[in-house]
Amino acid sequence: MPGLDPQQCGGAGLQGHKRKRGSGFARALSLALGGSMFTPVVAGAQNAVVVPGLGKISVGAVEVIHFSIVTGVLGAALLSAIALIRLRQRTAAENVALQSRVAELTNALARSETLLNLKDQRIVLWPGEGARPSVVGELSAESGAPLERSTFLAFGRWLTAKSAASLDRAVRELRERGEPFELVLETREGLLLEAQGRKSALHAVVRFLSLSETQRQNARLKLEHQRILEDHRNLLDLADHLDTPMWLRDETGALKWVNNAYARAVDMTTEGEVVAQQREFLPATARDEIAKVHAVQPSFSARLATVVGGDRRAFTVTDVASEKGSAGIAFDTSAIETLEREYESTVRNHADTLDQLTTAVAIFDQGQKLRFYNQAFQKLWDMDAGFLDNSPENALVLDRLRSEGKLAEQPEWRRWKEQLLGAYRAVEPEEHWWHLPDGRTIRVIANPQPKGGVTWIFENLTEKIDLETRYNTVVRVQSETLDNLAEGVAVFGPDGRLRLSNPAFRTLWNIPERLVEGDVHISILKAACDGVADDSPWDNFVAAATGFDDERRDSHGRTELHDGTILSYAIIHLPNGQVMMTFVDVTDSVNVERALKEKNEALERADKLKNDFVQHVSYELRSPLTNIIGFTELLALGTTGSLNQKQKEYVDHIGSSSSMLLTVVNDILDLATVDAGIMELEIGEVPVRETMQSAAELISERLREHGIMLDLHAENAPAVFHADENRLRQILYNLLSNAANHAPEGSRITMTASNTGNGVAFAVHDEGPGMSAEVLQTIFRRFEPRSNGGRKRGAGLGLSIVKSFVELHGGTVKIDTGEGRGTTVTCRFPLMPKGVREAAE
Structure with a gap:
């Protein structure tokens, strides 16, 4: 109570309860007062707590410690409670703010999705490198874009090729370099879309927009403008790559653009200069x-001259003018003028x-x-030059020839003339005989x-036909004469083969008929006739027919057969290199021998006539062949008019056939010259390798046609030797032609050339099928073409000419052949022919 002394009021009872209640009291007091309403008092070993209204209460040290701990814990709890309350208040405020923010973002997202999902746009997002793109939004069906995602991303399926290529290129630049773009795209249906590309920090975005009618029109104009610009650039690039000068001028006439050819023509480096x-x-x-000219009309075209590179050249200039300027181009026609002059x-x-x-x-036009017409035409028909110079029609020329009695009368003249003039409607040449x-x-x-x-060619064949008639008559007379002679006659060529024989020859020597059929060699006849005579003269016959003696002397003799018949024979060397052998049964009478001599002289004259005829005919053939080849070359050049493909093929066939025939005629003349013994060689130093290469060039086109390779080897050959270079080249060409x-x-x-010590050997080897023994025996026979696995048949003169020319040089020809190892033809020449060596000495 207030005013009481604790010791008096509490007395012993209080002290008795002091220890029992001190700790709990202090705790309760601390809780009640919060540690601020009392003050502990320490006196000695005892603590005293002054409690308002109670005075001092004595407590111990333990109670004080407990009291202090409790007080601290209560204070900490109170502070924690206060902090927790404040944290909850802040958290609640933040949650309210976040909820408000989430609501705002949700609304914004909804608005964005609403905008993105509009039917007038579609967006493609690329998140990063290699990630699949996302497609958002939708385009209306009228836009021409597909709804399916995979089909939409395949731009080439629904866009035009040009638009798809432009879009792919722009998207690639956007994703790799971040370059934005705006394009107008055209679908395969011809509809237009606009594509916009932008790049953010994390995404590459391309937005496709449908266009309104006005925008579509503007977009189409923009697209057309882009196309026009591209076409303009392409045209300028094309002009820069042309060799024809081009230029553009403004309305004042000043140059505003030229191409590279223009700059080169005026000796400038660039168009800007x-x-x-x-x-x-x-x-x-x-x-x-x-x-x-522009003052009167907008276009100008004429041929003008100017100086380019120091040379005066002609150009065809075309210049077109308008109100905004003019454009011009100049074509170089100098070469054309040169060709016109050459034509x-x-x-x-x-x-x-x-x-x-x-x-x-005579040449008539399409009318x-x-x-x-040439002079030969006028001379052939003996027509007035004034009439021909007035360009008469073909029908009128025929009528005049008929009226003058120069053409044979026809039963139906009008039909005959119409049939003849049908050549103007024909495509193939026609041939007639008048x-x-x-x-x-x-x-x-x-x-x-x-x-x-139509070109009319009139060839007078009267003399040719007459000559052929006389020749055939002579041949028939000769044949009948020989066949009815009682004397045996046999004529052998320079190659030792039988050229001519009569039945008496076969009868006298008892030769089987099969042996004299064809081109039999004299060695075969020798084998058959050696057993018929006691002392066979056939060794002399073989030597006379196949020998190479410079002096060809006639000889005669007699031989006795096993049946007692005595034959008088004569070996007569004919002028053309042939050998005639006559056999007379002298057991009959001397008169028969005289008759044989007379017949022999007739045969010599007939043979000479035949040789002269062959040479004359060959010469006469060369002249028209040369004309045919010349006309064919003129037609192939196109100077008389362009030819269609079929006509070109015919002209090529005519040219090749004429050249082949001319070659055959020349070969016949060469062989005839050799046979006559009047062939003269022009001996000089011949470079071996150059001659081989020259012959190889002549056959190169034919080898290239069949993919055949040609190897030349002249390492072991001398650099030069003495021979006729033209004949040597002809020999090598024939060898290569035969091998090809x-x-x-x-x-x-x-083809190999080698030194043989005393001469030069040329060898040509091919990988063909080789020759059989039968073919090898007749390989040098003239006018006997054989394919033997070859591509084409010729006149059979190639190897005959080779053998004749090699032997004229004093050389030899050898053939090594066989199945599976091809064919090798070797020609051996002396370093210097005998006649040249003697002249040098």
Whole structure:
């Protein structure tokens, strides 16, 4: 109570309860007062707590400690409670703010999705490198874009190729370099879309937008503008790559663009320099002429001359002007002018050449009017030059020839003439034979021209037919004469083969008929006749027919057969290199011997006539062949008009066949010259390797056609030796031609030259099938073509010429052949022919 002394009021009872209640009291007091309403008092070993209204209460040290701990814990709990309350308040405020923010973001997301899912746009997002793109939004069906995601991303399926390529290129640049773009795309249905590409920190975004009608029109104009710009750039690039100068001028006439060819023509490096310096390509007079024409009409086209690179050249200039400027181009026609001059010269030369021909030629145009005739035509028909110079029609020329009695009368003249003039509607040459009233025979060839005209060729064959008739008569007389002679006659060629024989020869020597059929060699006859005579003279016969003696002397003798018949024989060397052997049964009478001599002289004259005839005919063949080849070359050049493909093939066939025939005729003349013994060699130093290469070049095209390789080896050969270079080249060419004919496709031919010590050997080896023994025996026989696995058959003169020319040089020919190892032909020549060596000594 207030005012009481604790010791008096509490007395012993209080002290008795002091220890029992001190700790709990202090705790309760601390809890009640929060540690702020009392103050502990320590006196000695005792603590006293002063409690308002109670005075001092004594407590121990333990109670004080407990009291302090409790007080600290209560204070900490109170502070923690206060902090927790404040934290909860802040958290609640933050949650409210976050909820508000989430609501705002949700609303924004909903608005974004609503905008993205509009039907007038579609967005493609690429998150990163290699990640699959996301597609958001939708385009209307009228836009032409597919709804399916995979099909939409395959731009090439629904966009045009050009738009798809542009979009792919722009997307690649956007994702790799972040370059934005805006494109107008065109679908395969012709509809337009706009594509916009942007790059953020994490995404590459491409937005496809549908366009309104106005936007679509603007987009189409933009697309057309892009196309026009691209076309403009392409045209300028094309102009820069042309060799033809081009230029553009503004409305004042100043240059504003030129191409590279223009810059080169005015000796400038770049087009910019030309425009900056206003360097003109045409001279002032030409520009003034162009300006005068533009004053009247917008286009100008004419041939002008200017100086380019120091040379005066002709150009065809075309210049077109408008209100905003002009454009021009210049084509170099200098080469064309040169060709025109050459063409005119060729036509004149052609006319001069035709005038020199003995064959009559007349050319009529598509209107059947005479445009050209040579002197031989006028001379053949003896027509007035004034009439021919007036370009009469073909029908009128025929009527005049008929009226003058120069053509044979036809039962139906009109039908005959219409049939003849049908050549103007034909595509193939036509051939006619006219037998004129004066006895002449004319071969008429109507050769249609590509442009509708006809070239008429009139060849007078009267003398040729007469010569052939006389020749055939002589041959028949000779044959009948020989066949009815009682004397045996046999003629052998330079190669030792039987050329001619009669039945008496076979009867006297009892030769089987099968042995004299064909081109039998004298060695075979020797084997059959050696057993018929006691002292056989056939060794002398073989030596005479196949020997190489410089002096060919006639000889005669007698021999006795086993049956008692005595034959008188004569070996007669004919002028053409052949050998005639006559056999007379002298047991009959001397008169028969005289008759044989007379017949022999007749045979010599007949044989000489035959040789002269062959040479004459061969020479006469060369002249028309040369004309045919010349006309064929003129037709192939196109100077008389362009040919279609079929006509070109015919012209090529004519040319190749004529050249082949001319080669055969030349070969016949060479062999005839050799056989006659009048062949003269032009001996000189011949370079071995160069001659081999020259012969190889002649056959190169044929080898290339069949894929055949040719190897030349002259390492072991001398550099030069003495021979006729032209004949040697002809020998090597024939050897290579024969090898090329038998070599398989894609095989190899080897030509080798080597030193033999006293001469030079040329060997040509092919990988063909080889020759059989029968073919090898007749390989040098003339006019006996054989394929033997070859590609084509020839006249059979190639190896005969080789053997004849090699033997004229004093050399030899050897053939090594067999199945599976090909064929090797070796020609051996002396370093210097005998006649040349003697002359040198």
